[in-house]
Amino acid sequence: MKQKYKKAVTDGLIFAILCVLVAAFLAPVAFVILNSFKGRLYISDAPFALPNGETFAGLANYQNGIEKTDFFRAFGYSLFITVFSVLAILFFTSMTAYFLTRVKSKFTAGLYYMFVFSMIVPFQMVMFTMSKLANSLRLNNPVGMVILYLGFGAGLSVFMFCGFIKSIPLEIEEAAMIDGCNPLQTFFGVVMPILKPTAITVAILNAMWIWNDYLLPYLVIGLGTKYKTIPVAVQYLVGSYGAKDMGAMMALLVLSIIPIIVFYLASQKYIIEGVVAGAVKG
């Protein structure tokens, strides 16, 4: 009885501490939302005060931020690049992983190790040469970005697909082959459906990274073009207007996290499972 009472008290205490922590975790987001509704000249006066009749600016900051960065266009390019890069990665790297696992030769083994090797190479190692190469190959547009992300995402994705394909018994595929399937039919009809859990993990890990990536689109596409993604647009606004228009910046920060939070709340289960699975395998 005493034991039970003690546990209830401890749990109550832990619950209270966790509540405080939740507030601390949400504070920066709340802070940005709060200030996004204040007139830009009032933000630095009393940054933690609620907006009142004098300082409330309605949606003026949002209008301003959207106009200055062409936010919806940036959102569109971010979405285009992320969706098509993830689709390309899923489609092509799963096929590559299948080939590398099923065809045993020195060449496939070497290629596999090259993909694994690429995972530990920091981006700074290749950023200068890669951006020059991308420019000379005219990859400085959204479609080119998809090709580059396929190349950059290949390491982790091939590695994860290979790990899973190794565990699929060969008999299933052999049966399909005997029934007259060619390798393409075998792969898409038999192997691909089994790969689904790994595919979800690969898709989530790549989507999170590509959506938020700043340096690759900045170096390849740059600030000067209309193809800015959201992180590039945020950096562009701050670089050119930051000190002058804090209101627009706050509004833009809020706008940038809304899509992520909506996506997160809608598919939280998959994201958390995918991240755990990815961490354990990676």
Added chain:
Amino acid sequence: MQKTLKRYFPIFVLPTLIAFAFAFIVPFVMGVYLSFCSFRTITNAQFTGVRNYIRIFEDRDFLNALWFTVKFSVLSILTINVISFVLALALTRKIRGTNLFRTVFFMPNLIGGIILGYIWQQMINAVLLRYETTLVANAAYGFWGLVILMNWQMIGYMMIIYVAGLQNVPTELLEAARIDGANGLQTLFRVKIPMVMPSITICLFLTLSNSFKLFDQNLALTAGAPSKRTAMLALDIYNTFYGRSGYEGVGQAKAVLFFLIVAAIALGQLILTRRKEVEQ
């Protein structure tokens, strides 16, 4: 089956391989070569041997950045892992609101580094405003700002890995410990922590590589201010490439050195885990 599949090489492998060559293989090989060259654009590269590597140490930028990165990484790894492990323990007690807590703690991990950096820049500056100073007035503010930001971003991520690890500890083992009269702390150190060692290894590796390679957050929060004193390695390399004309070769040499450090850490970690796996 292998033979038929082999003929499908152009369909199965070639598209990935071409993209991989554009994004990684060719730039990597060129990068290694160019680190031994003097160049402004790639076409006028001239071989100069190890001169770039010597010029890295002309000024103290690289060593300062290395030291800053090491300090930052050690502190972040410790704080992130301790806090996230404690949170994971709290969230495996089946108390009310566990799902909500998990949702909130993990959320910052999904927000991109640039956006996170600016959110915290605004927040920290608002606090420092009361003391009539700013984030870029003192390198210590930038350092602690980065540590707080990194904790905010990574704690939830590490926490869910620890939660998964703790949930896999067999209940029979915990029962047995309880019957044998172990108290809470003994169960924690003698049963739970040894059983989640694999999770600890993963989390240490993830926090280490993420802190060591940090760039976006560093750029957005302080961009190295005041006077490069809060620049980490990745940012220092970026600044050498794009901030100083005539230093492209030095930047590339720094990048190679950075790669070697990261590879050595990854290899060391791999050997350590292998050894542990053999023991088990």
